[in-house]
Amino acid sequence: xxxxxxxxELGADxxxxxAQVAAAHEAFLAAGTxxxxxxxxxxxxxxxxxxxxxxxxxxxxxxxxxxxxxxxAHPLARVLPLFRDLLGGVAFDGAHLMAVCDAHGRxxxxxGHPGVRRRAEAMNFVPxxxxxxxHAGTNAPGTALAVDHSVQIxxxxxxxxxxxxxxxxxxxxxxxxxxxxxxAIDITGGDHLANPQSLALVRATARAAEAELAAGxxxxxxxxxxxxxxxxxxxxxVDGRRIRLGRRHSELLVLLLEHPEGRSGEQLGLDLYGDDRxxxxxxxxxxxxxxxxxxxxxxxxxxxxxxGTARADFRSVTARLDRGDPAGALDAYxxxxxxxxxxxxxxxxxxxxxxxxxxAVLATADPALLFAWTATPTGAEDxxxxxxxxxxxxxxxxxxxxxxxxIHQLAREYGLPRNVDATLR
Numbered sequence: 001x002x003x004x005x006x007x008x009e010l011g012a013d014x015x016x017x018x019a020q021v022a023a024a025h026e027a028f029l030a031a032g033t034x035x036x037x038x039x040x041x042x043x044x045x046x047x048x049x050x051x052x053x054x055x056x057x058x059x060x061x062x063x064x065x066x067x068x069x070x071x072x073a074h075p076l077a078r079v080l081p082l083f084r085d086l087l088g089g090v091a092f093d094g095a096h097l098m099a100v101c102d103a104h105g106r107x108x109x110x111x112g113h114p115g116v117r118r119r120a121e122a123m124n125f126v127p128x129x130x131x132x133x134x135h136a137g138t139n140a141p142g143t144a145l146a147v148d149h150s151v152q153i154x155x156x157x158x159x160x161x162x163x164x165x166x167x168x169x170x171x172x173x174x175x176x177x178x179x180x181x182x183x184a185i186d187i188t189g190g191d192h193l194a195n196p197q198s199l200a201l202v203r204a205t206a207r208a209a210e211a212e213l214a215a216g217x218x219x220x221x222x223x224x225x226x227x228x229x230x231x232x233x234x235x236x237x238v239d240g241r242r243i244r245l246g247r248r249h250s251e252l253l254v255l256l257l258e259h260p261e262g263r264s265g266e267q268l269g270l271d272l273y274g275d276d277r278x279x280x281x282x283x284x285x286x287x288x289x290x291x292x293x294x295x296x297x298x299x300x301x302x303x304x305x306x307x308g309t310a311r312a313d314f315r316s317v318t319a320r321l322d323r324g325d326p327a328g329a330l331d332a333y334x335x336x337x338x339x340x341x342x343x344x345x346x347x348x349x350x351x352x353x354x355x356x357x358x359x360a361v362l363a364t365a366d367p368a369l370l371f372a373w374t375a376t377p378t379g380a381e382d383x384x385x386x387x388x389x390x391x392x393x394x395x396x397x398x399x400x401x402x403x404x405x406x407i408h409q410l411a412r413e414y415g416l417p418r419n420v421d422a423t424l425r
Contacts, residue, residue: 004041007154007167007194014155014191022156022164029054041147042138042157048146049137049159051402057162058136059398061368062106062128071108071127076100076173076183078216079209080109083185086205088112096189099125099170101141103181104331104372105132116189123162125188134375136160140168141186148172148181150203154194167191169198171206176214178225178311179237181334185209224298224310228254229317230335230377238294248272249290251343257312258349262303271345314353326360327369333357335377354378358385367392371399374406383410 008017024038025046032050034043062070071077083100091098091112097120100109107129110117120126133142137159144151150171156164170186185205187198228234234250236243245253255263255271263271269283291299300307314337320329337350361373362385370389373379390403411417 003196003199004039005149005151006196006199007039007152007157014194018155018191021154025156025159025164039157041143041151042153045133045138045143045146046159048133051406052135052137052159053398053402054137054159054161056160056398058124058129058131058160060124060126060129067128070102070106074102074108074183075175075213076102076108076209079212082209082212083109083205084111086208087185087187087201090201091187091189094189096187096193097125099141099186099188100183101131101145101186102183103145105130105135105142105145107131107141108183120166120188123160123166132375133159134371136163139163140170140188141184144170144172144184144186145181150199150206152194152199155191167193169193169202171199171202173206173209176210177237178313179227179235179242180313180332223308224294224306226253226257226310226312228338229313229333230339232338232340234338236293238298243293245293247338247341248286249293250338251341251346252286252290254312254314254338254349255343255345256299256304256306257310257315258345260305260310262300262305264303268304272343274344314349317353317357321356321360326357326364327366329357330361330369330372330376333376339377358382361385362388365392367397367399374403381410383407383414383416386410 008014020037024034028034028046034046080100083098087098088111090096095113095116097110097112097116099107101107107125107127110120110125110127125131130136131139131142133146136142138153139158140151140153143153150169152167152169154167158164158166166188167190168186168188170184172184173182174180175182185202187193187202223238225237226234228250233247234245234253236245236253251272252268255268265283268287272283287299287301287304298307313332316332317329320332337353338346339350341347341350358373358379361369365388367389370385370392374382374385374389379385386403386406390400390407393400393403
C-alpha cells in the first residue's frame, strides 16, 4: 500500500477487511498477539491501548462554563471559521461529523449532521470528552496526536468496540511559530470515509489552519524555539526554518538554554562527558559546528551562550510548575527531556523536570491529573502514581480496575511483595 496511513488498499473489500480486523482484534484482546494483516500504525496503537477496557466509553471532563472557557482560550478558536468553511459543509452534506480537539484529545467542537451527532453521543463523541488514546484507545484524532501524523482509522481498527461502527480521519495541527502540537482536525462517519479523499481533506485543512495562524502572528526575527521533550533529537525553529539537530548538538543547545548566563568550555565538557580535561577540543569543535547551524549572530563565546530570544518546551513546563500550575505543566509535557541522552548535565536536568512535575501532580491527589501523568512515558512506570490514582478513585470508578491491575503488574516487575494491595487502603 502506497500510503500506510490509509485504511484500505485500492480495490479492497470493506466487508472482508472489517471481518479480518475484527478477528485480529479479538485475538489481540485474548492473547496480546496481532496477525500480520493489521496495519503497523494500528498494531502499535492497540499495544498502547492494551490496558483499557474495550467496552469503556471516553470520559467527559469539561462541561458548561469550563468547556466554554477552554474553547475561548484555545488558539484553534481563531481558525474555527476556516474549519467550518473547509470541512463543516462537507460533514453536514455527507452525513459526517467535523471534530476539533486540543493536544490532549479533548474534543472542543463537534459539528455536522444532526442525526449523526445524536448517534455519536451514545459513545461520548461530544465536546468536552477525552479522545486521546489513553482514554479512548485507537481512534483517528487520538492516534493522530499520539504519532503526530495524519491517519485514517477504519471500523474494527478502533480499540473500543463501541466505536467500531465508525470510520474517521484526522490530522494534527501545530503552532507554526513554535512547532507545539495544538490539537487535531477530524472527520468522522461511516465506512465510506475509508478513501484517500477524506485523509487528503483533513491534511489540507490542517495545513490551511497552520497557514492562517502564521499569517495572524508573525514570528519574531531571529527568535529560537527548541522542542526537546519526548524526542531523542531536538528540533530547532528559527526564522521559519525547521532543523532537526543531531544528538550532541541537541544536548549542547539544551544546556545553553538552561544556562542563559553562559557556560565555559570546561563546564560544557563536564555537562557532556563528566570530565573537563579529556574533551576540550571535541567540545570546541561541536560548538563550532553548532554555530554554523544557528548562525554566528545567535551564539556567543567566552562564555558560550545564546543571543537574542530563545524559547524551549522544557522551559515552558518548569515555568508553569514555578507558577503553581501542575495541570498546565502536564499539558505542555509530551515526555522526558532527550530520553536517549546520557550526558550528565542533560540527565540531571531531565530528572529534575520529571521529579518536579511528578511531585506537583502527586501533591494534587487529583484523579484526572494522576491519570494523565500515568499516561506519559515516565508516569506509566511510576508505581507510586498508580497507587495514588487508585486511592483517589472511588471503588466503583471505571478506571480503578485499570489502576489496580497496573499496580500488580509493576509490583511483579519490581519484585515487590504480593500484598501490595495494602497500599490502597
